Amino acid sequence: xxxxxxxxxxxTTAAIWRxxxxxxxxxxxxxxVAVWVYGSAGRFVDTDNAYxxxxxxxxxxxxxxxxxxxxxxxxxxxxxxxxxxxxxxxxAKIAVTAAEARLGxxxxxxxxxxxxxxxxxxxxxxxxxAAELSTRELERQKQLAERRLIPASQLDAVQRSTDIAxxxxxxxxxxxxxxxxxxxxxxxLPADRYPAVRAAAADLERARVDLAHTLVRAPQxxxxxxxxxxxxxxxxxxxxxxxxxxxxxWVEANFKETDLEWVRPGQPVEVEVDTYSxxxxxxxxxxxxxxxxxxxxxxxxxxxxxxxxxxxxRIPVRVALQPxxxxxxxxxxxxxxxxxxxxxxxxxxxxFGRAAAx
Numbered sequence: 216x217x218x219x220x221x222x223x224x225x226x227t228t229a230a231i232w233r234x235x236x237x238x239x240x241x242x243x244x245x246x247x248v249a250v251w252v253y254g255s256a257g258r259f260v261d262t263d264n265a266y267x268x269x270x271x272x273x274x275x276x277x278x279x280x281x282x283x284x285x286x287x288x289x290x291x292x293x294x295x296x297x298x299x300x301x302x303x304x305x306x307a308k309i310a311v312t313a314a315e316a317r318l319g320x321x322x323x324x325x326x327x328x329x330x331x332x333x334x335x336x337x338x339x340x341x342x343x344x345a346a347e348l349s350t351r352e353l354e355r356q357k358q359l360a361e362r363r364l365i366p367a368s369q370l371d372a373v374q375r376s377t378d379i380a381x382x383x384x385x386x387x388x389x390x391x392x393x394x395x396x397x398x399x400x401x402x403x404l405p406a407d408r409y410p411a412v413r414a415a416a417a418d419l420e421r422a423r424v425d426l427a428h429t430l431v432r433a434p435q436x437x438x439x440x441x442x443x444x445x446x447x448x449x450x451x452x453x454x455x456x457x458x459x460x461x462x463x464x465w466v467e468a469n470f471k472e473t474d475l476e477w478v479r480p481g482q483p484v485e486v487e488v489d490t491y492s493x494x495x496x497x498x499x500x501x502x503x504x505x506x507x508x509x510x511x512x513x514x515x516x517x518x519x520x521x522x523x524x525x526x527x528x529r530i531p532v533r534v535a536l537q538p539x540x541x542x543x544x545x546x547x548x549x550x551x552x553x554x555x556x557x558x559x560x561x562x563x564x565x566x567f568g569r570a571a572a573x
Contacts, residue, residue, distance in 0.1 A: 258556065258557055258558065258559065258560055258561060259554055259555065259556055259557070260470065260474040260475075260477075260478060260554070260555050260557060261552065261553060261554040261555070262468055262469065262470050262471070262474070262552070262553055263550075263551075263552045263553075264468065264469040264470075264529065265466050265467065265468035265469065265486075265534075265550070265551040265552065265553040266466070266467055266548055266549065266550055266551065267464055267465075267466055267488065267545055267546065267547060267548060267549040267551060268464070268465050268466065268467050268547060268548075269459050269460050269461070269463065269464050269465075269546075269547040270435075270437075270459070270460035270463055271457055271458070271459045271460070271547060272434065272435065272457065272458055273454035273456075273457050274299070274431065274433070274434060274454060274455060274456055274457065274458060275451070275452050275453055275454045275455060276300070276302060276428065276429075276431050276449050276450075276451060276455055277424075277425070277428035277451060278302060278307065278425050278428045278429055278451050279302075279448070279449055279450045279451040280302040280303040280304075280306070280429065280448075280449060281302070281303045281446060281447070281448055281449070282300055282301070282302060282303075282443050282444070282445055282446060282447045282448075282449055282455075283301045283302065283303050283304075283445065284300070284301040284445065285299070285300060285301075285442055285443070285444070285445060286298045286299055286300070286301070287299055287439055287442070288442075289439070289440065289441075289442050290438055290439070290440060291438070291439055292436075292437070292438055292439075292461065293433040293436060293437060293438075293439050293458065294433070294436045295433055295434065295435050295436050296432050296433060297432060297433045298430055298431070298432055298433075299431050299432060299433055299439060299442075299456065300430075300431040300442075300443070300449065300455060300456070301429065301430055301431075302428075302429040302430075302431065302449055303429070304426055304429040307422070307425050307426040307428075307429050308426060310422040310425065310426070311419070311422040311423055311426055313422075314415070314418045314419035314421075314422040314423075315419055317415045317418060317419070318412070318415040318416055318418070318419050320415075321409075321411045321412045321414070321415040322406050322407070322412055322415075324411065325398070325406045325409045325411060325412055326406055328394055328397050328398055328402075329398065329402055329406075331394050332391065332394040332395060332398060332402045333402075335387055335390045335391045335394060336391060338387050339384060339387040339388055339391060342380065342383045342384045342387055343384050345380045345383075346377070346380040346381045346383070346384050348380075349373075349376055349377035349380040349381070350377055350380075350381070352373055352376075352377070353373050353374060353377045356369065356370050356373040356374075357370065431449075431455065433458060434458070435458060435460065436460070436461075436462070437458040437459050437460040437461050437462075438458065438459045438461055439456055439457070439458055440456065440457045440458070440459060441456050441457050442456045443455055443456065459547050464536055464538075464545050464547075465501065465533055465534060465535050465536060466484075466486055466498065466533070466534040466536065466551055466553060467531050467532070467533060467534075468531070468532045468533075468534055468551075468553040469508060469529040469530070469531055469532075470529065470530055470532055471527050471528075471529060471530075472507070472527060472528045472529070472530055473527060475503065475530060475532070477557035477558065477560045478500060478503065478532065478555055478557055479500065479557075480499075480500050480501060480502055480503065481499055481500060482499060482500045482555055482556060482557060482558070483497065483498075483499055483555075483556045484497070484498040484499055484500060484534045484553060484554065484555050484556070485497060485498075485553075485554045485556075486498055486534065486536065486551050486552070486553055486554075487551060487552040487554075488545065488549055488550070488551045489549065489550040489551065489552075490543075490549055491543050494542070494543060496536050496537070496538075496539075496542065497536075497537045497539075498534045498535050498536040498537050499534070499535055499537070500532060500533075500534060500555060501533045501534060501535040502532075502533045503530065503531075503532050503533075504530055504531040504532070504533075506530075507528040507529060507530050508528070508529045508530070508531055509528060509529075532553075532555075534553060
């Protein structure tokens with residue numbers, strides 16, 4: 216009668232090796248290949264946190280007033296110096312007229328003081344001559360009085376006249392000095408060289424500049440945007456419209472700080488703009504920001520407290536594009552993908568402590 220107990224089959228050598236291959240060798244090979252693939256990579260770094268940038272300026276008028284006329288349409292192309300806005304110039308014209316009147320008054324006042332100065336100089340010369348004659352007459356009267364040929368009252372009268380003549384010379388000299396001081400110590404200068412006239416002329420020039428600023432011109436060429444409407448109030452110093460340059464375009468790519476070990480200025484870059492998925496732009500790394508993006512925020516992060524979470528920072532990298540003849544148009548703020556070729560570097564270089572490129 217056969218044994219009822221089940222017989223246990225002995226595994227063959229092939230099955231044992233097959234099991235070892237599946238359990239040990241194959242996973243080790245997969246891990247090794249993955250480590251090799253990952254470690255030998257790292258030459259290229261990329262990010263989709265990138266945006267096109269163009270020079271943009273916000274134009275603020277120098278004087279305030281109501282917008283009387285808009286010379287261009289929204290999104291029109293301008294050349295530097297083209298008129299854009301005309302601001303109400305009524306008050307500016309009145310200010311020019313008032314400044315012209317003040318300048319004329321200052322010039323007339325200076326000419327009047329110069330004439331008064333010349334008059335006082337002439338009067339002083341006459342008074343000085345009269346004082347000399349009175350002094351000589353007094354000497355003669357003293358000699359006659361010593362010989363008792365004239366009464367004492369006559370000598371006193373001559374003495375009094377002489378004192379008045381000499382005193383008037385001193386008074387006129389004080390008046391001359393006063394007028395000369397008002398003329399800056401030099402009465403022979405042209406009228407437009409005196410401080411009062413120069414100040415009035417400066418006020419007139421300022422009024423004329425303000426009048427000229429009522430016509431707002433484009434400070435640079437580009438595309439105009441956010442124009443005001445006729446009747447809007449334009450405030451001095453507050454942006455009234457913007458001009459975006461259409462000549463220079465660059466990319467600001469915000470890379471993780473851990474991706475920048477091998478990135479250096481001058482390295483080649485490939486840029487893909489989301490709008491044109493089938494087109495590629497070539498460029499190069501122009502510069503790398505000296506600070507992270509968080510440091511430029513209004514409220515930078517403060518990690519001095521004990522309960523903080525470490526977050527990988529982003530550092531802006533400026534990429535200069537190399538435009539091609541058939542490139543489609545680019546606009547400020549477009550999203551892009553950036554890929555930088557850092558050269559013959561791999562992750563093994565970091566793992567084995569090889570120095571970064573200079």
